[in-house]
Amino acid sequence: MSKLPLVTLETADDLAQxxxxxxxxxxxxxxxxxAAIGIDGASLSGxxxxxxxxxxxxxxxAKQRELIALTVANYNGCHYCVSGHTFSAKRAGLTPDECIDAQKGKSEDTKGQAIIDLALNILKTNAHLTDEMLASAKSNGITDQEIIQITALTALNTLSNWVNNIVEPTIDFPKVDLIPNP
Structure with missing residues (x-):
């Protein structure tokens, strides 16, 4: 059962409905x-x-964005988002093994690994990235624009993780286990 009551069409505010x-x-x-983030229509809309x-x-x-989502969800301990993003990552073309690897902070693809490393460094340092972290990202083909988008996607996914961690809605996707952070 959810810790906060999920919004319904009948209880939703004018923005969420x-x-x-x-x-x-x-x-x-x-x-x-x-229904969880829709408890506040402005948050859902935004x-x-x-x-x-x-x-x-x-x-x-889409695959790279799902790598971020899976990595961030697992890091933040969001069971709902790991399950939901495993479902959407497979639809985007990631294999089941690639989804598990992303949860572990790993990718066989060099740029994929650089994206995951950057997202994890953003989380671990509260975005106080060192010159070495930025240089590593850039040396692996990540542009300045992509650095900002990876930051935005890390933040957006963290928001959804936190909402789900607070509300604890029932998982309505095939459940996928969280993997302990290294």
């Missing part, structure tokens, strides 16, 4: 994350607008 209605039409149900803008103007591929 049309978004939840749209989600129900698209998915055939309201995903529990939407989150989705930020996400849509990043996705529509992404410098990173």
């Amino acid at each position: 049309p978004i939840l209605n749209h989600a129900k039409t698209n998915f055939g149900m309201i995903p529990n994350f939407f 989150f989705l607008t930020f996400q849509e803008t990043l996705n529509n103007h992404a410098q990173l591929t």
Whole structure:
């Protein structure tokens, strides 16, 4: 059971209600994350607008964005997001092993590993990246624009992780175990 009551179409505020209605039409149900962050319609609207803008103007591929989401969710201990992003990562083309590796902070792809390393360094240092961390990212093909997008995606995913960690909605995706952080 959720720690906070999930919002419904009947209890949603004026900002959340049309978004939840749209989600129900698209998915055939309201995903529990939407019902959790939708407790505050401004937060739901802002989150989705930020996400849509990043996705529509992404410098990173869908697979690379999912590497970040899985790495960040596992680091933040968000069981809901690890499960949800494993589902979406597979749809984006990651294999089950690549999803598990991302949870562990690993990628076979050099740029993928650099993206994961940067996201983890952002989390571990509260974005106080050293010159060496930035140089390593750049030497592995990450541009200045991608550094900012990786930072934005790390923050956006952390927001969803934190909301889910607070609310603890029922996982409505196939459950995937968290992997202990190294």
